[in-house]
Amino acid sequence: xxxxxxxxxxxxxxxxxxxxxxxxxxxRKAGQFxxxxxxxxxxxxxxxxxxxxxxxxxxxxxxxxxVGKTTTELSKFEVxxxxxxxxxxLGSPTHIENFGHVVCVCGGVGIAPMHPIVQAMKKAGNxxxxxxxxxxxxxxxxxxxxxxxxxxxxxxxxxxxLKELCxxxxxxxxxxxxxxxxxxxxxxxxxxxxxxxxxxxxxxxIMVDGTGMCGGCRVTIGGKTKFVCVDGPEFDxxxxxxxxxLQRMGAFKPQEQEALHRFGANDGKMADAKAKESK
Numbered sequence: 001x002x003x004x005x006x007x008x009x010x011x012x013x014x015x016x017x018x019x020x021x022x023x024x025x026x027x028r029k030a031g032q033f034x035x036x037x038x039x040x041x042x043x044x045x046x047x048x049x050x051x052x053x054x055x056x057x058x059x060x061x062x063x064x065x066x067v068g069k070t071t072t073e074l075s076k077f078e079v080x081x082x083x084x085x086x087x088x089x090l091g092s093p094t095h096i097e098n099f100g101h102v103v104c105v106c107g108g109v110g111i112a113p114m115h116p117i118v119q120a121m122k123k124a125g126n127x128x129x130x131x132x133x134x135x136x137x138x139x140x141x142x143x144x145x146x147x148x149x150x151x152x153x154x155x156x157x158x159x160x161x162l163k164e165l166c167x168x169x170x171x172x173x174x175x176x177x178x179x180x181x182x183x184x185x186x187x188x189x190x191x192x193x194x195x196x197x198x199x200x201x202x203x204x205x206i207m208v209d210g211t212g213m214c215g216g217c218r219v220t221i222g223g224k225t226k227f228v229c230v231d232g233p234e235f236d237x238x239x240x241x242x243x244x245x246l247q248r249m250g251a252f253k254p255q256e257q258e259a260l261h262r263f264g265a266n267d268g269k270m271a272d273a274k275a276k277e278s279k
Contacts, residue, residue: 001082002036005059010141013066014109015075016051022058024050024088030096030120031113031202031234034060034088035210037070038077043085044070044259047207047229049113050089051142063112063141069259090210091233094200098125100174103165105188107133107180111141113202114179118149121177127151129173131161133184162188166195173197178237182246189237199237203228205245206252220244 006018028050037043052061066072094117102121106114130150134140154161176199178188185201192199205228208214212230220241
């Protein structure tokens, strides 16, 4: 079990936890993730990228958005509570070297997993430009942390800045990293492809066991089947079959909505029962 050491609500639907996990904190590398369950007996297994780690405290930082039953249930955990199942680090780490000029494009909750990658890219000697996208000002997560790391940071609500950088003969990126909603990553890859800029994306497909055995996270990369949990989560954005991935991402939407509805109904009944007991 992993004890919650710190909790903060960053926006109406986004939460930050700092969780006791000393071994993961020591071993994790940029780009890796954990899988957790809110119920050890029959809970859904949810992958979350490690946003940061503190080896002195023996903790890892997780930032997540409430989008379904499990993340909604997780958001109700408090400091001192134990997450019953938390395993990691999983996945292949980001390939880090001195590429030259690296542009990191991140949107929404994808800003959090980009944080350790930016740290590592800067440590390797790269010039790092960060393009952060969000629907509104309140959704720019880790704004101070990212600003402190970047050589240049751009806040945006469209894809214009990336295209402009690719067209800049003096400031053209040597590499682009993109993390965020699949449709955002798809258009980042489409933007950079005509300019021949290497583009790496971090995929967030449906995942169950995290070891490559279930096949739930399979994606098509360059015409070949790959598994996000062990071959990724990072792939060449120009080789991803985005239409296939987007279709697979919606495969269990009805079941997810039903589970969230049942959880909400049960949560309401429990609240009513507690209210009656207190009277």
